[in-house]
Amino acid sequence: MSRAASDVSGAGLTVATLPGTLLLEDSTVGLSLRVHEGIALIAYDQPGSPVNTLNSRVGPVFEQFFLRIEQDAAIVAAVLVSGKTDSWIAGADIEELQRITAPVDGERLSRSGQLLLDRLAALRKPVIAAIHGAALGGGLEVALACHHRIITDHAKTVLALPEVQLGLIPGAGGTQRLPRTVGLQVALDLILTGKNVRARKALPMGLVHELVHPAILLDVAMQRARQLAHGDRSAVRERRPGLVERALEENSVGRAIIFRKARESVTKKTGGHYPAPFAALDVIERGYRESFAAGLLEEAKRFGELAVSPECRQLAYLFFATTSLKKDTGLPAGQNVAPRAVHKLGVLGAGFMGAGITAVAVQAGTVVRLKDGTVERLASGFKAVRDVVRERLVKRQITRVQFDDTMSLVGGTVDYRGFANVDLVIEAVFEDLDVKHQVLREVEETTPAAIFASNTSTIPIRDIARAAKRPEQVLGMHFFSPVHRMPLLEVIVTPETSAETTATAVAYGKQLGKTVIVVQDGAGFYVNRILAPYLNECGRMVDEGASIEDIDKALVQFGFPVGPFTLLDEVGLDIAGKSGPIMEAAFGPRMQPSATLRAVIASGRLGRKARKGFYRYDADGKRQGVDDSIYAMTPVGARRRTLPVEEIQQRAVLPLLNEAVRCLDEGIIRSPRDGDIGAVFGIGFPPFRGGPFRLLDTMGLANVVAQLDALHARFPGRFEVAKLLRARADRQQPFHP
Known part of the structure; x- marks a missing residue:
């Protein structure tokens, strides 16, 4: 040799x-x-x-x-x-x-x-x-x-x-x-x-x-x-x-x-x-x-x-932004705190998200203890984990031995046995504050040294941490669905979250192969907060008589992978129903869900998983077309009218951009870079447009302000220009120099 x-x-x-x-x-x-x-x-x-x-x-x-x-x-x-x-x-x-x-x-x-x-x-x-x-x-x-x-x-x-x-x-x-x-x-x-x-x-x-x-x-x-x-x-x-x-x-x-x-x-x-x-x-x-x-x-x-094409410039920007995030510890400049090693993970809830988190964790080599209230739900969670890992086996990305070794890292329980030595606990339980308080108290009693992370999508972390004895070890780790495919992880911190807790969550997120952005606590955090006005405005256009299909088609033409109503059906209308009131309570009338969206949620429709949402689905879950019976739930009834594609895109996208600027101004996100990455990797904002802040610069801030002012005159309360956006437009100061 x-x-x-x-x-x-x-x-x-x-x-x-x-x-x-x-x-x-x-x-x-x-x-x-x-x-x-x-x-x-x-x-x-x-x-x-x-x-x-x-x-x-x-x-x-x-x-x-x-x-x-x-x-x-x-x-x-x-x-x-x-x-x-x-x-x-x-x-x-x-x-x-x-x-x-x-x-x-x-x-x-x-x-x-x-x-x-x-x-x-x-x-x-x-x-x-x-x-x-x-x-x-x-x-x-x-x-x-x-x-x-x-x-x-x-x-x-x-x-x-x-x-x-x-x-x-x-x-x-x-x-x-x-x-x-x-x-x-x-x-x-x-x-x-x-x-x-x-x-x-x-x-x-x-x-x-x-x-x-x-x-x-x-x-x-x-x-x-x-x-x-x-x-x-x-x-x-x-x-x-x-x-x-x-x-x-x-x-x-x-x-x-x-x-x-x-x-x-x-x-x-x-x-x-x-x-x-x-x-x-x-x-x-x-x-x-x-x-x-x-x-x-x-x-x-x-x-x-x-x-030298615009598309190449924007995609290259996203490449550099993603690369820089790989080196980002999540802490302020000059603050060097070593993260804890996460050898064993506890996951609470074996549902869709809990099983997804477990699947990516075991594929990263982490021992996982998965907990749910019944053996039946645990079995269902195990099957979901196995299906994700088996997909890699079928694609010949791993061998049968590697598949078996990966699955051996998962253990299940209906109580907290095996949790005493976990390093990190991620809860993915029912989106209810009382339930989250209960599991937080149980975790702190069982695993005194563990960091507690909530996978909540909208409930402020500070509200969850009120039940904690050790609030410095509480934060949010918001994964996106499906977990094994979506690249983004939002790590949400409160003023009480310690530097070590933040650094550990960020480092472990990278270990799972995620692109991680750190955001400050607040209703909806960043990604769901900017998504809310986009979805709400699309709902209001249906209130006024626009068709569901026209709106979805216009936003796909803009560059989104799916339209807003397709997205709601995929995510689940029950989840949208829980987040809507939280966002409205935090931000007032500008975040109020549309009348149509409220009516559809109240009707009990769940979206694709129940074969009935804004669209109809066959027994295999294949979409069959818009459910026209929804139009009877709108304020104008079955009458429909055609809105220009440009108006649909303008009314849907500008509130999203405006809200992103508010998030930057309030310190929810640390930089325009994080805002761009969060939108592209979290909600499928068109990559060739670079992200909300890159798009604002491309459109010209003064032009965006003028469009928002015109919409605000037509629809008072929903399009008021963010203060930082107007100030930067006045100074001719783009978000990306």
Whole structure:
């Protein structure tokens, strides 16, 4: 075994111990070239960064290395490795992309990447990509240009071309090499969604050639390099297209059908708001219609155009905002308090939310004690947890052994046995203050050291903490439904919540894989507070005679994933019925639910889960259309009138933006960044618009104030401009300088 391989324990390679003689090195970018028994080892370990990225400084060094490999007769093959513990190459340097100001600059950057990888692919000596960790974006494009790809069978090893998630397309040849590697249909699925491919899926789809244990990655890569250098391809696994793939993809008629269906799917999923997937389709299609070289030219041109598009700017902003939150402890600047470790979690309530929290906790490796009042409810909760974890098993993201190990972390109880040593308790019980007081008292008696977190969606935490002996250990951890899919966690703190309690909740939220924002206590906190006026105004438009379907359609056209009435049906009208009075009591008439919404809730409709809400549902829960009987409950009866789409969008969205500014002014949120992330990740605010505060800046604050003033004149009490918004408009001071 080589010295390097002996240092590998599933966490990457130690570049300092790679075997061989050092030939070339550039310490400023972190690239080195060694030769060992005729094999060149190219190691990348970008200094001062947890991941390797590609930028304009790295390219020339790679070019120099490729030239040396080609010209040195003592070198017969090369292996490309990373010195990072869980990352190979994580893609392009996003900050460098943000400095592009003109399409021609983006096109030039793309062409330079393409030419570099063309150079790599054309090397007469085989280059093996030895991949452990994430190979994303430009990283995967580098791997695709290599002659052989070996990856580790490890949870950290994922492959993806996620550029569309930043409003871009692959710009270093990925749109042309991936389809020719895995087939057109598979490539379109990966490029148009940006989805991750786990190691065990990458092998059968032909994306890689071999799958090995991390401890032998370098040994196998060097052995394969020697074999390929001598023309021995006996160990190479070649992808063989299936009959259906050949019938469709190997002729122009079949490919035309594939591209047409892909465009229809993208249009349906994006509403036409995101230009990147359509550009990707154009580029890939040109490569098939004309040539690989023509596809590259089109790729560079479209990359340059997209790099300066508004959608790319907003999505890149969200990327940076999310990245900065990963480093945010949740505490004020300069306050350094270590969080507690959470080894064991107690969850109260085995219903939909409690089971969801349990599922994400056990998948993060936490031992969970799940409590409910009856064995029957516990059994139902266990099934819900099992269903979430099994989904990963079915998708081959985990093995059967990992599934069994994960499920073994869950224990159930109908009392508090097993709670004495839990570090954190999250309650997800009935949304009733008396019930929450009762369980808080019981927890404090049973688990004197545990932090108590409420998953309430609207009840102020200070009201819950009134029953606490240790209010400094009480806070809110507001998860969103469904817990295993929704990325946001609101951590709600009161003036009495200790720094250690806050830091622990934030750190544990990140451990669960959530994007965490810290908000101050108040009715509805942040996300539900800004959602309330949006939903209420949509209800008032129905009061006036607008149709449910028109309103839903207009807001989907604006960019929301679903319309407001679809959302209410999905969340559950019973939950909306409990939050409405709380919000009205806290904020007065401007938060009063519409007459229609109150009537629908009073009628006992629960939404999709009971097959009856604003829409009708069949026995399988599939939506059948608007329930027209609702219109009889409106103030104007069955009569309907058509409102312009622009008015629907204006009346629904502006109160949301206005309320977000109030939350900032009152200190509910700490920054416009947190407000943008909370809205996008919590309620599906359109990502291509960047969030409420980014949208306000884009629209122009003075323009927004004028629109709100006009609406306030028509509908007194609901559209009064937030003081901070008017002040910033007067000063011409945007929220994002």
